[in-house]
Amino acid sequence: MAELVQYVATGLLVGGVYALMSIGLALIFGVMRVVNFAQGDFMMLGMYLTYFYAISGRVDPLLGALLSIPPFFVLGWLVHRGILARVTGGDPARQHDAQLIVTLGLSLIITNATTMILTPTPRGIPTTYATQAFAVGPVLLNQARSYAFAMALVLAAAVYLFLTRTDVGKALRAAADDPEAAGYQGIDVRAMHALAFGAGIALVAAAGGLLATYYPIEPTVAGNFIVLMFVAVVLGGLGSIPGAFVGGLVIGLVQSLTLLVLPFQLQNTGVFIAFLLVLYLRPQGLFGRRLRAV
Amino acid sequence: MRPLARMLAVTLVLLLAGGSVYVPPAPAADDVKIALVAPLSGRWARQGQLKKMGADMAIEEINAQGGIKALGGAKLVLREADAGDSVEKAVSAAQRVLTREKISAGIGSWLSSFTLGVTEVAERLQVPWLSLSYADSITERGFKYTFQTSPVSSLQAEQALELVTELAKKNNRPIKKAAIVGDNTAASMFFYKPLREKLLAAKGIELVVDDVWTPPLADATAIVQKLRSAQPDIVFYGATNFPDSIQVLQKVKEFGVKSPIQGVGAWLVTPEYVKTVGKETLDNIQTVVATHPMKGQEELVKKFVQRTGEPFMTQDPLCTYGHVWLIKEALEQAKSADPKAIRDALAKIDLQSGPAASSFYPPRIKFDERGRRIGAVPLIVQWQGGEPFTVVPTAVATRPLASHK
Numbered sequence: 001m002a003e004l005v006q007y008v009a010t011g012l013l014v015g016g017v018y019a020l021m022s023i024g025l026a027l028i029f030g031v032m033r034v035v036n037f038a039q040g041d042f043m044m045l046g047m048y049l050t051y052f053y054a055i056s057g058r059v060d061p062l063l064g065a066l067l068s069i070p071p072f073f074v075l076g077w078l079v080h081r082g083i084l085a086r087v088t089g090g091d092p093a094r095q096h097d098a099q100l101i102v103t104l105g106l107s108l109i110i111t112n113a114t115t116m117i118l119t120p121t122p123r124g125i126p127t128t129y130a131t132q133a134f135a136v137g138p139v140l141l142n143q144a145r146s147y148a149f150a151m152a153l154v155l156a157a158a159v160y161l162f163l164t165r166t167d168v169g170k171a172l173r174a175a176a177d178d179p180e181a182a183g184y185q186g187i188d189v190r191a192m193h194a195l196a197f198g199a200g201i202a203l204v205a206a207a208g209g210l211l212a213t214y215y216p217i218e219p220t221v222a223g224n225f226i227v228l229m230f231v232a233v234v235l236g237g238l239g240s241i242p243g244a245f246v247g248g249l250v251i252g253l254v255q256s257l258t259l260l261v262l263p264f265q266l267q268n269t270g271v272f273i274a275f276l277l278v279l280y281l282r283p284q285g286l287f288g289r290r291l292r293a294v
Numbered sequence: 295m296r297p298l299a300r301m302l303a304v305t306l307v308l309l310l311a312g313g314s315v316y317v318p319p320a321p322a323a324d325d326v327k328i329a330l331v332a333p334l335s336g337r338w339a340r341q342g343q344l345k346k347m348g349a350d351m352a353i354e355e356i357n358a359q360g361g362i363k364a365l366g367g368a369k370l371v372l373r374e375a376d377a378g379d380s381v382e383k384a385v386s387a388a389q390r391v392l393t394r395e396k397i398s399a400g401i402g403s404w405l406s407s408f409t410l411g412v413t414e415v416a417e418r419l420q421v422p423w424l425s426l427s428y429a430d431s432i433t434e435r436g437f438k439y440t441f442q443t444s445p446v447s448s449l450q451a452e453q454a455l456e457l458v459t460e461l462a463k464k465n466n467r468p469i470k471k472a473a474i475v476g477d478n479t480a481a482s483m484f485f486y487k488p489l490r491e492k493l494l495a496a497k498g499i500e501l502v503v504d505d506v507w508t509p510p511l512a513d514a515t516a517i518v519q520k521l522r523s524a525q526p527d528i529v530f531y532g533a534t535n536f537p538d539s540i541q542v543l544q545k546v547k548e549f550g551v552k553s554p555i556q557g558v559g560a561w562l563v564t565p566e567y568v569k570t571v572g573k574e575t576l577d578n579i580q581t582v583v584a585t586h587p588m589k590g591q592e593e594l595v596k597k598f599v600q601r602t603g604e605p606f607m608t609q610d611p612l613c614t615y616g617h618v619w620l621i622k623e624a625l626e627q628a629k630s631a632d633p634k635a636i637r638d639a640l641a642k643i644d645l646q647s648g649p650a651a652s653s654f655y656p657p658r659i660k661f662d663e664r665g666r667r668i669g670a671v672p673l674i675v676q677w678q679g680g681e682p683f684t685v686v687p688t689a690v691a692t693r694p695l696a697s698h699k
Contacts, residue, residue, distance in 0.1 A: 003519075010515040112335060120339030122536045124570030131547040131575070142515070142548060214544065216537045216570055220336050220379065224510040224537065252512075259516045264507035265478060 002138040007256045009139050015252020016149030017211055021225060022232035022244040023156055024203035030239030031176040031196035032088060037103040039204050039229060040222025041110035046072060046205025047212040047221065048118065054125045061125050062147055065209025069202045076201030080194040088193060114219040122218040130214040148210035155206060156245050163241065172196060176239070231275050237288020246286060250274065324368045326631045328621055329375060329391045331402035331412050336379025337535060340564065341404045341610050346374060347602050348611030349401065352618035362622060364629040370622065377403045377412070384408035388415040397421055398631045399621045401614060406432065406480035413440045422637040424620060426584055426613040428481040428559070433664040439637050441661055443613065443654055444584030445670040447484030450558060453672055454582040455493050457686060458528050458556055465697055469527040473503035473553070475517055475542065476532025485532060485558045502526050509535035518545035521553060531557045536566070543571045557581030560609030563675050563682035573680030578696055580676040580685070583609045585654050588690035606681055616653025623650055655690060
């Protein structure tokens with residue numbers, strides 16, 4: 001029994017950071033309908049910024065993760081203005097191709113430029129809490145992952161409140177639901193897109209910062225997480241923020257519980273079986289709305 | 295005005311770009327080109343970077359000493375190709391570099407899975423290939439152009455087990471239970487296989503944990519929890535992917551697992567481990583490697599450290615350094631830059647001194663008909679105070695072996 005509780009706790013802690021990573025992706029897709037392949041690379045840059053805060057300014061990475069939000073919001077805004085705005089809007093069929101190519105290209109450029117500039121040498125932020133645990137009865141909760149989980153919850157709640165309780169948040173949702181009607185109501189849809197992209201990038205950078213408290217940083221780190229991020233977003237229902245959060249948690253949980261019945265080599269098999277089941281039984285995802293039916 | 299301005303801008307960009315595009319210096323007609331196919335991007339890029347450091351250092355030394363004397367002082371030139379992070383990428387990199395221009399010999403590609411693919415290309419194009427990879431299968435395919443300087447994985451497993459059981463007996467703590475933990479890359483799998491199938495059983499050792507994963511590892515909690523409850527007397531450890539390995543070692547510390555760790559491969563002794571998990575966690579962890587700086591190589595290590603800024607030298611640069619010197623010796627003996635002639639020279643070579651031979655243990659390079667270095671013995675390297683030292687065999691050890699607490 002204690003073993004099962006340990007597996008559940010570990011799964012939830014791992015899932016917490018997946019959840020935060022996925023929220024940003026869901027926000028961008030929900031508002032702009034852009035599938036951002038470079039999302040994982042912005043997360044990697046967030047890890048590096050947190051690392052540099054920690055090394056040069058002795059800033060604790062948990063604080064560093066929060067401090068990386070403003071610069072990455074600006075970066076996201078600029079990337080939208082400079083690059084993505086040119087391939088959004090207009091004929092949706094053609095624009096989708098262009099968006100995919102642009103974000104994929106951006107991902108390749110960011111990974112390789114980072115490898116060239118910062119070298120492929122892995123780096124790590126030595127924290128005492130990465131190797132310490134809170135003991136709750138027989139169950140051990142890793143401290144770094146627990147802090148990261150708590151902060152992921154707080155940030156996700158903040159995003160949720162922003163979207164549901166503020167005027168700008170409501171405008172953002174209106175622009176997501178029906179850009180044309182939102183435009184008629186005087187909402188600057190393009191500005192909303194830039195806001196969503198900036199916020200999405202800032203969130204994933206913060207997730208990167210939290211990840212950096214216990215995970216080594218290297219230019220290719222995105223590859224270890226990007227597929228899971230997409231699975232979480234689709235699992236939760238494309239574009240749904242609570243859906244992405246729950247999707248992330250479910251992935252962590254399934255990854256952990258799979259090990260009770262399957263060997264390690266098949267750790268992600270459980271995730272993809274769950275994914276296929278959800279797509280089969282509930283194609284719109286756990287929290288998605290059914291928009292189209294054939 | 296606008297089209298004109300645009301044209302001017304485009305011209306300016308082209309001029310700037312043109313100025314900054316890297317054009318490799320054209321080699322003189324008689325330069326000898328050798329290829330290094332190693333991961334320079336992706337998950338294993340760090341190892342490729344270390345290999346390149348070793349190759350660059352050897353080439354600089356050879357050229358400074360007058361190049362290849364038998365070829366009128368011809369200089370060595372390195373052509374590197376990025377093996378990336380998949381076998382497909384490694385194979386196409388090898389194909390590209392070997393067909394674009396005349397390459398006399400090649401080195402690579404660190405990960406056994408990559409080497410298996412790359413050596414197929416080299417065999418087809420008849421270019422001699424030197425590899426430090428461990429997997430037995432690299433030299434089990436009847437290839438004529440592949441030369442493996444490292445002791446193969448199965449041999450390493452045998453010798454590592456022999457060593458740890460002997461040590462345990464000496465310390466009055468005989469090994470009864472063992473664990474295998476690591477990823478499923480080729481070299482690691484060839485190391486585990488003989489342990490599982492015969493070696494452990496022959497010594498009456500029970501295998502209590504056997505967990506192998508496909509990198510990347512999502513979380514190490516479950517594995518380390520098993521180690522904590524099974525309490526093996528030794529853990530055979532093969533996590534070649536750095537983030538996976540860090541997660542396991544962090545958990546080992548967190549869960550207070552005290553079982554001694556015996557790694558397989560030089561990935562466990564790279565400098566970044568110290569900064570990421572701290573030297574206390576690493577202390578006494580040992581690993582079996584193909585080579586590592588030995589007694590008598592202090593000058594070489596000093597030079598390497600000064601050149602590169604790395605805190606110490608490990609298998610990857612040392613092996614590649616030795617490989618370049620070995621190609622140099624083969625060129626001298628073949629008196630030709632023709633790949634076939636170099637292959638024949640390598641097949642016949644018997645070196646017992648010089649920078650090539652002293653990069654390996656025992657210091658002798660002679661290959662059998664399969665392309666394996668005859669008599670190759672692995673070294674055991676152990677972390678002590680934040681630095682990895684050769685501890686076995688004692689004849690070339692730079693520090694005595696520290697026993698586990």
